[in-house]
Amino acid sequence: MSADHTRDPCPIVILNDFGGAFAMGVIGGCVWHGIKGFRNSPYGERGYGAISAIKARAPVVGGNFGVWGGLFSTFDCSVKAVRKREDAWNAVIAGFFTGGALAIRGGWRHTRNSAITCACLLGVFEGVGMMMSRVMAQPQIAPMYPEESPKMAA
Amino acid sequence: MSVRSLVARRLAQMPSVYAVSAAASVSRTVSRIGPVSFYSTNKTEKKTEKPQSILTDDLLAKAGFEDIPEKVEETENGASGESDGSSEQGPRRRRKRAQTSKDLKRERMANYFYLSTFAGAILGVGYLCRDWDSEEERKALEAQEVDNGYTPGLMYARLNKRLSSLFTFFSEPAFEDLLPPPAPEAYRRPLTLVLSLDDLLIHSNWDTKNGWRTAKRPGLDYFLGYLSQYYEIVIFGSNYQMYSEKTVLKLDPMHAYVSYALFREACRYKDGKLIKDLSLLNRDLGKTVIIDVEPESVSAQPENALIVKPWDGKSDDYLIQMIPFLEYLATQPVKDVRPILNSFSDKSNIVEEFAQRERKLREQWAHDHKRSDLPNAGDFIGKLLGLPTVRKEQKMPLDIIREHGQFQYEQMQKYMRENAQIFLEEEKKNKEEFGKVSLNQLLTEGAPKPEDIMKAQAERVKKEQEAAAAQ
Numbered sequence: 001m002s003a004d005h006t007r008d009p010c011p012i013v014i015l016n017d018f019g020g021a022f023a024m025g026v027i028g029g030c031v032w033h034g035i036k037g038f039r040n041s042p043y044g045e046r047g048y049g050a051i052s053a054i055k056a057r058a059p060v061v062g063g064n065f066g067v068w069g070g071l072f073s074t075f076d077c078s079v080k081a082v083r084k085r086e087d088a089w090n091a092v093i094a095g096f097f098t099g100g101a102l103a104i105r106g107g108w109r110h111t112r113n114s115a116i117t118c119a120c121l122l123g124v125f126e127g128v129g130m131m132m133s134r135v136m137a138q139p140q141i142a143p144m145y146p147e148e149s150p151k152m153a154a
Numbered sequence: 155m156s157v158r159s160l161v162a163r164r165l166a167q168m169p170s171v172y173a174v175s176a177a178a179s180v181s182r183t184v185s186r187i188g189p190v191s192f193y194s195t196n197k198t199e200k201k202t203e204k205p206q207s208i209l210t211d212d213l214l215a216k217a218g219f220e221d222i223p224e225k226v227e228e229t230e231n232g233a234s235g236e237s238d239g240s241s242e243q244g245p246r247r248r249r250k251r252a253q254t255s256k257d258l259k260r261e262r263m264a265n266y267f268y269l270s271t272f273a274g275a276i277l278g279v280g281y282l283c284r285d286w287d288s289e290e291e292r293k294a295l296e297a298q299e300v301d302n303g304y305t306p307g308l309m310y311a312r313l314n315k316r317l318s319s320l321f322t323f324f325s326e327p328a329f330e331d332l333l334p335p336p337a338p339e340a341y342r343r344p345l346t347l348v349l350s351l352d353d354l355l356i357h358s359n360w361d362t363k364n365g366w367r368t369a370k371r372p373g374l375d376y377f378l379g380y381l382s383q384y385y386e387i388v389i390f391g392s393n394y395q396m397y398s399e400k401t402v403l404k405l406d407p408m409h410a411y412v413s414y415a416l417f418r419e420a421c422r423y424k425d426g427k428l429i430k431d432l433s434l435l436n437r438d439l440g441k442t443v444i445i446d447v448e449p450e451s452v453s454a455q456p457e458n459a460l461i462v463k464p465w466d467g468k469s470d471d472y473l474i475q476m477i478p479f480l481e482y483l484a485t486q487p488v489k490d491v492r493p494i495l496n497s498f499s500d501k502s503n504i505v506e507e508f509a510q511r512e513r514k515l516r517e518q519w520a521h522d523h524k525r526s527d528l529p530n531a532g533d534f535i536g537k538l539l540g541l542p543t544v545r546k547e548q549k550m551p552l553d554i555i556r557e558h559g560q561f562q563y564e565q566m567q568k569y570m571r572e573n574a575q576i577f578l579e580e581e582k583k584n585k586e587e588f589g590k591v592s593l594n595q596l597l598t599e600g601a602p603k604p605e606d607i608m609k610a611q612a613e614r615v616k617k618e619q620e621a622a623a624a625q
Binding site for chain 2: 004005008009012083084085087088127130133134136137138139140141142143
């Protein structure tokens with residue numbers, strides 16, 4: 001069974017990831033487009049400008065994030081199912097397909113470039129994660145064995 | 155009524171100049187979608203007066219528009235057809251867009267990027283082909299047969315070794331020696347027992363109602379508690395420390411049974427398989443037994459391994475069933491456990507086979523020590539006096555060992571029960587003392603090393619002892 005008990009097992013985790021990414025995008029989009037709308041509005045209309053920018057654009061950002069997260073998770077699960085292994089290459093391969101799938105309407109060149117970029121990015125993430133887990137891994141230490149002191153023996 | 159038609163109606167009410175340019179822009183934006191239907195009253199006027207954009211082709215190109223609207227092109231084509239200037243080119247659907255300065259800049263940057271990537275790759279490969287920096291490097295990469303020198307073959311060999319070492323960094327165990335050296339003689343247990351975690355001791359299950367749940371295998375506490383007097387128990391899980399550490403702590407909250415716990419960081423990852431290499435354990439391989447559920451994870455030392463069926467979470471008593479054999483193994487004066495383990499024809503069925511052997515042994519023992527049923531004097535006098543006759547049979551060594559083991563186990567349990575509070579408090583104190591590490595410290599000095607913690611603890615114990623002695 002899967003190692004990480006903070007995440008659900010495979011088919012269901014796609015839904016989780018989609019929702020999580022959507023929420024993240026919406027929150028981030030609110031901040032981003034809130035500030036942008038505020039700055040781009042005339043004095044006196046700034047609050048209203050911020051809110052209308054958020055209303056218009058934050059759901060779009062959320063949707064974009066959600067699509068990315070859901071697609072990535074789908075590919076991740078598929079790759080796991082096909083390779084029957086759990087290692088860092090799963091994420092890299094899934095990133096490759098995600099980047100490619102999202103750019104496929106931009107033509108062959110764009111698809112290729114964005115697939116490679118996405119795979120590289122995911123590779124870096126995974127590499128850093130593995131490095132961290134190796135660095136954080138604590139070696140086993142021997143417990144203290146109370147020595148038989150001469151005082152005790154006496 | 156659609157939005158588009160609403161816009162169109164709005165436009166019709168606007169002053170004419172704005173209306174024309176705005177209508178053009180609207181028609182430009184919607185022209186991709188399909189034919190536009192304006193619900194306006196005077197259609198004839200619309201037909202005769204085509205919307206003219208004030209934005210000419212060149213203006214749009216300079217502004218960096220990707221797509222020049224088709225409508226404009228069509229009119230242009232029509233115009234050129236009228237003038238017969240470029241009829242030899244035939245009807246062109248698309249005119250190549252004039253390159254703007256932005257396009258040129260982008261192209262140039264892309265070329266720089268490709269060039270630098272290529273150059274970097276060449277340089278990197280060349281650097282990896284270099285001579286060995288030192289003998290240590292050569293030894294570390296196990297490349298004794300690859301000499302220095304710049305022939306293509308040697309260069310390629312060095313490149314290959316160095317490249318693969320980049321990737322094996324992640325697949326090799328994180329530590330050289332997985333365990334500290336064996337305990338001093340007085341504290342040493344005869345053998346080391348390495349147990350896998352998932353599906354041997356615990357089982358994790360997921361369902362939609364409860365999410366993840368982890369179950370302890372029946373008899374686990376007794377198994378660990380009883381065998382910890384004969385074995386140095388090491389749990390060797392195949393998940394990351396991050397995920398399994400807490401589980402191990404739950405299995406043995408007082409740190410009484412499990413001597414060490416190793417995780418995936420200590421495994422070798424090769425060809426999609428996790429291998430638990432016992433030769434790195436820092437223990438005598440002749441005195442190490444590993445129980446695992448995956449044959450491939452012990453493929454480095456299959457002769458040390460007992461492969462059992464993975465536990466599926468249903469109630470069973472397999473752990474208890476395994477105790478007699480493991481107890482027997484540890485209480486016999488063996489130099490090397492491997493021949494004994496391999497003397498079983500089917501190692502996955504070692505419980506049954508050992509039970510058979512034990513039964514045979516018992517029969518033999520009963521046969522050898524059969525006491526005559528003849529009435530003896532003691533019994534006779536006892537009967538006369540009305541006392542119950544005590545017929546004590548001589549005990550088999552196996553039973554003596556077991557009784558002794560159980561007695562010890564009970565003593566240990568009693569001791570633990572009485573001192574549980576003290577142990578837990580001490581643990582808490584330690585955690586408070588060493589768990590508080592500020593982020594600044596963590597970044598500048600790194601996490602506190604276990605050795606330092608041990609040293610500090612030893613110092614504290616010494617101080618306490620001195621204080622006690624002074625009193």
